[in-house]
Structures are given as structure tokens and as C-alpha cells.
Amino acid sequence: MFGGLKERLQAARNRLNSSIGAVAAPPEAEPVATTPAPAPAPAASPAEPAKTASPTFVDKVKILVLERELIVSEKNIADALSELEMTLLESDVALPVTDAIILHVQKSLVGKHRKIGESVDGMVVSALKTALLEVLGKGFDLTEYIKTHPRPVKILFTGVNGTGKTTSVAKIGSYLHKQGFSVVIGAGDTYRAGAIEQIAVHAERIGIKIIRHKEGADPSAVLFDTVQYAISHKIDVVLADTAGRFHTKSNLMNQLDKIKRVMKPDLVIYVDEAVAGNDAVIRAAEFDKTVGADAIVLTKADMDSKGGAAISIAHTIGKPLMFLGVGQSYDDIIPFDPAGVVDELLDGA
Amino acid sequence: MMLQQYLKDYGQQAEIFVEQLNLLENGRMEASAAIEALEAMVASDDNTVLLQIGGGASVRAKVLEPEKILVAIGAEVVVERSNKDAVEFLKGRIMEMEASQKRVSETLEKLRAQMTEITKRLEYGYQQSQQMGAPQEEE
Numbered sequence: 464m465f466g467g468l469k470e471r472l473q474a475a476r477n478r479l480n481s482s483i484g485a486v487a488a489p490p491e492a493e494p495v496a497t498t499p500a501p502a503p504a505p506a507a508s509p510a511e512p513a514k515t516a517s518p519t520f521v522d523k524v525k526i527l528v529l530e531r532e533l534i535v536s537e538k539n540i541a542d543a544l545s546e547l548e549m550t551l552l553e554s555d556v557a558l559p560v561t562d563a564i565i566l567h568v569q570k571s572l573v574g575k576h577r578k579i580g581e582s583v584d585g586m587v588v589s590a591l592k593t594a595l596l597e598v599l600g601k602g603f604d605l606t607e608y609i610k611t612h613p614r615p616v617k618i619l620f621t622g623v624n625g626t627g628k629t630t631s632v633a634k635i636g637s638y639l640h641k642q643g644f645s646v647v648i649g650a651g652d653t654y655r656a657g658a659i660e661q662i663a664v665h666a667e668r669i670g671i672k673i674i675r676h677k678e679g680a681d682p683s684a685v686l687f688d689t690v691q692y693a694i695s696h697k698i699d700v701v702l703a704d705t706a707g708r709f710h711t712k713s714n715l716m717n718q719l720d721k722i723k724r725v726m727k728p729d730l731v732i733y734v735d736e737a738v739a740g741n742d743a744v745i746r747a748a749e750f751d752k753t754v755g756a757d758a759i760v761l762t763k764a765d766m767d768s769k770g771g772a773a774i775s776i777a778h779t780i781g782k783p784l785m786f787l788g789v790g791q792s793y794d795d796i797i798p799f800d801p802a803g804v805v806d807e808l809l810d811g812a
Numbered sequence: 813m814m815l816q817q818y819l820k821d822y823g824q825q826a827e828i829f830v831e832q833l834n835l836l837e838n839g840r841m842e843a844s845a846a847i848e849a850l851e852a853m854v855a856s857d858d859n860t861v862l863l864q865i866g867g868g869a870s871v872r873a874k875v876l877e878p879e880k881i882l883v884a885i886g887a888e889v890v891v892e893r894s895n896k897d898a899v900e901f902l903k904g905r906i907m908e909m910e911a912s913q914k915r916v917s918e919t920l921e922k923l924r925a926q927m928t929e930i931t932k933r934l935e936y937g938y939q940q941s942q943q944m945g946a947p948q949e950e951e
Contacts, residue, residue: 467908553901555886625828657820664817738832741887766832766915768908771887791825791919 464789465770468554469808472591475547476809479587482543483535483572537573544569555740555771560598560778567594592805599801600777603758603785605635606642609700612729615647615693617701619686619728621719621754623746624707626736627762629658631788632704633665634796635760638786640671644699649689650675651682651722654706662704669793672698682706682718683725690726703728710749719754730757732785737767744772748780756780762788765795773804815934822927829920833913840909843902850899853878 544565551561571590609616618635622628629652636646648666650673652658659675666673674689686703693701703726708715723731733756735743743761750756759776764787767773777784784799853861853875863873881898884890893901 549885549891552887552889552891553885557887558889561887660817661821664814664821667814766912766919768912769886775887791923 464764464787465768465773465804465808467768468770468774469810471550471554472808475543475550476584476587476591478546479540479543479568479572480583482540483583483587485539535572535575537569540569540572551774554769554774557741557744557771557775557779560775563598563778564594567597588809591809595774595805595808596801598774598778599804600783602799602801603783605758605785605798606639606644608730609639609644614697614699615690615701616699616730617690617693617703617726617728618730618732619703619705619722619726620732620734620760621705621750621756622707622734623709624655626707626734626739627788628652628707628734629662629665629704631734631760631762631786631796632662632702633669634788634793635786636666636671636702637669637793638796638798639700639702640669645697646671646700646702647689647693647696647698648673649686649701649703649726651686651689651704652706653678653680653682653685658704658706672696683722686722686726701726710746710753716753723754731755732758732760733782734760734762735772737761737764737770737772737787740767740769740771741775744775744779747776747782751780751782756782758783758785760784760786760788765789770808773799815930815937819927819930819934822923822930826920826923826927829916829923833916833920836909836913836916840906840913843906843909847899847902847906850881850895850902854895 547568548561548565551564552558556564568590571593572586575586620628620632632648636648639646648662648671650659650662652662653676656678659678663673663675672692674685674692676685676688682705686701689701689703692698703722705719705722706715708719710716731754733747733750735746737743739746747756747759759780759782761773761776761784764773773784773787776782786796787799789795789797849861853859859875859878860872861875862870864870879895881893881895882890883893883898883901885901
């Protein structure tokens with residue numbers, strides 16, 4: 464997952480390291496030395512051994528500031544930052560998100576005093592880490608949400624066609640089922656041929672009850688029945704599948720509005736595919752504007768080496784990423800954990 | 813009945829992957845063609861290229877700045893690169909697409925193996941039901 468982005472971030476990180484390392488290299492020079500030299504040792508300028516004459520206070524400060532510590536200036540890292548910017552854009556990270564990351568890294572590095580013993584790489588990684596964590600947001604813990612809200616928790620899934628909505632509903636159903644929650648699925652995609660059968664087979668395989676009407680039936684009615692079933696059988700979670708639609712089709716969006724009025728969902732989840740890159744981000748923003756979205760699920764993340772959508776989506780539309788779909792089987796869905804993703808991206812020497 | 817549904821599901825998924833493979837192949841071909849054009853542009857003396865204007869018609873056109881190439885690098889951002897850098901960038905993209913093609917092909921292979929397995933089981937079930945003399949539901 465996101466292998467390409469990981470590789471590129473590694474290169475950008477090395478570049479930042481060598482730019483900052485170049486500042487550290489000449490021990491007697493001013494800290495604002497420019498012209499990055501090719502990769503000097505990261506922990507340069509070690510503390511000077513004890514002086515023969517007793518040092519004055521000014522001397523001590525001088526040693527501390529000029530020789531032991533390293534102060535990074537904007538100029539030092541400008542080239543490396545512009546390279547990082549290209550890296551992120553090439554990975555389909557949306558422009559505003561790229562700007563936010565660059566600004567954050569710049570802020571955390573420029574004027575930074577490297578403490579004695581702190582490695583340059585450590586500084587760079589921590590700057591990148593906090594920048595990425597900031598744009599990734601906090602994620603969304605669905606199990607915690609269900610535990611702390613009145614049952615049944617009603618979850619409505621929306622999104623464009625062919626992104627894996629129905630499969631995601633089944634995967635999340637299986638995930639919640641394994642977490643010990645009782646789940647009922649509403650087959651609200653009454654439009655696409657075979658969609659009801661598809662979700663019914665999934666439900667049967669994972670042992671979840673499904674409420675279905677005939678093909679072409681009113682999805683609001685199906686989902687209303689599903690909620691009624693959940694209430695009368697004290698079910699914990701209602702997962703409502705819906706037909707895929709583009710936000711530009713006003714009649715279909717009105718239908719979604721009606722569904723929302725009738726079933727009153729606690730959460731509206733927008734599902735799209737990670738491989739769509741920046742398109743997914745734009746569509747998510749449009750959906751959020753028209754029907755609203757409380758959280759995002761990105762499917763096919765295992766096929767996406769760029770990772771642009773996953774990095775950008777939460778920051779762009781201000782809604783958390785909840786799950787990543789990473790394969791074909793029911794267990795191939797992972798709750799989105801920002802810290803884990805960042806560690807994975809910045810992992811390795 | 814259930815097996816048939818699996819088969820149908822896998823068939824639909826396989827179709828999506830085949831579509832993705834085609835898209836990747838098209839992208840790869842386009843990038844290769846662009847590299848060829850960029851390299852030829854520098855090599856030629858008078859910067860003349862054939863510019864396709866649709867409908868199979870082309871005109872001869874002079875490239876004003878063959879060294880300044882505008883490249884869409886992703887996230888809907890276009891940057892100016894030197895001819896050499898643009899070629900390097902496109903070569904990198906091709907490598908990425910080839911890696912993706914390999915991954916998609918592997919997944920497709922797995923899906924097809926599963927489909928073959930299901931077909932075998934369906935046939936076996938059908939034969940069994942024929943021998944029993946009564947039609948039976950699979951699994």
C-alpha cells in the first residue's frame with residue numbers, strides 16, 4: 464500500500480537531511496552557510512573538548528550556539544522543500560494539502576535548534592511526521608462511536624458507481640460482527656441489476672440478517688423497514704447500502720435526500736476508491752456539499768501506490784477517513800489509523 | 813445458486829481489473845509516444861512537428877520552445893520542466909505504470925483461478941444431480 468509515496472518520501476527526507484547536514488558540516492562557519500554539500504555525516508560538529516583557559520560566559524554561549532547547536536535557516540532547506548512539494552504533487556496529493564504539509568515542515572525546521580545528540584534525520588522525520596499527522600486528521604473509531612451512541616446506530620453508505628460500496632458494506636458488516644455487534648443490512652441499491660442478490664450472498668456468507676425488497680422498489684422504504692427491524696429486534700447497527708450515483712444527477716440526489724429524511728442516519732459514509740486519486744477528493748467534497756458526509760471509506764487502497772487520495776481527503780473536506788479497503792476478502796478492511804500510516808510511510812533507514 | 817452468484821461476482825470484478833489494465837496500457841503507450849516526440853523535437857533542426865487536429869488531419873507546426881515542456885505531474889498541477897527532465901519524469905511514470913500492471917495482472921490471475929475452481933465445482937454438482945436423478949441446489 465502506498466509503496467510509491469513511501470519511496471518518494473524517503474528520497475525527499477534524504478534530501479532534507481543532506482541540506483541540513485551541510486549546515487552542520489563546517490564547525491566554525493556561521494549556521495546560515497548555503498550551498499548544500501553532498502551528504503555529510505548527520506551528527507557533525509561534536510562538542511569541543513574542555514578549553515585550556517577557563518571559558519568566559521560568552522565563550523560558553525558561543526560554543527553552545529555556533530558549534531554544538533545547529534540553527535536551520537529558510538534558505539538552507541528551500542531546495543529540499545521544493546523537491547518535497549514536487550514529490551507530494553506527483554503522488555496526487557492535492558495542492559492545498561501539499562501546501563499545508565510544506566508550511567508545517569518549514570515551520571518546524573526553520574529556526575530549529577538542534578539539541579546536542581539529536582540526529583538531523585530525527586529532526587526531519589519528526590517534522591514530516593507531525594506535518595502528515597496534521598493533514599491526516601484523527602481518523603474515526605467506529606466501534607467507539609457505536610458503543611457511545613444509542614442503538615441502533617444507523618449508517619448510510621453513499622458514493623459514485625463502481626467504487627466498491629456494496630463490498631465495503633459487507634466488509635464493515637463482517638468487521639462489526641466480529642467485534643461482537645449485531646448487524647442488519649438494508650439492501651437499498653434497488654437500481655443496479657443484481658445488486659440485491661450480491662449483498663444478499665455477502666450477508667449470508669458472513670451470517671448477517673438482510674432486509675430486501677424487489678428490484679426497482681423505493682430504497683427509502685427498504686431502509687425504513689431495515690431500521691424498524693433493527694429497533695424491534697434490538698440490533699446494534701444498521702448498514703444501509705444505496706445505489707451508486709454522481710452528485711450531478713439531481714433526481715438521484717433528491718432520492719438520497721428522501722432516504723435521509725426517512726431513515727435519519729446517524730452517520731453518512733462516503734465511499735470512493737483510493738486509485739481515483741485527486742478525483743476522489745473532488746467528488747468527496749461535492750458529495751459533502753450536497754448530501755453531507757460524516758466519514759470516508761477508501762477502497763482499493765492496496766492497488767494505490769501513490770496514496771494521494773488517502774493523504775488529502777481528510778484535510779480537504781474536513782471529514783475523517785474511517786476505513787481502507789485493502790483486498791478481496793472480508794477481512795481486507797482496516798480501520799484507518801493515522802499514526803500507523805505515517806509510521807509505515809516514514810519507516811526504513 | 814450461491815456458487816453461480818460467486819462466479820458472477822468474480823466475473824464482474826475481473827472485468828473491472830481488465831478495464832484497469834487497459835487504462836494502464838493506454839497510459840503507458842501515451843507516455844512512450846510523448847517521450848519519442850520530445851526526443852525527436854530536440855534532435856530535429858527546425859522544430860517542426862506534425863500536430864494532429866482531430867479527424868485524422870494534421871498540420872505542420874513549429875514548436876516555439878522545445879526546451880520548455882509543460883507536464884501535468886498530478887493533483888491537477890502542471891509544471892514547466894526542461895525537455896530532459898520531462899523525459900525522465902515520463903520514464904518514471906512508465907515504470908510506475910508497469911509495476912501497477914504487474915500487480916493488477918497478478919490479482920486478475922488469482923481471480924481467474926478462483927473462477928475456474930468454482931466452475932469445476934458447479935460442473936461436479938451438476939453431474940452429481942444428474943446421477944441422483946433429481947435436480948439439486950448447490951451448497
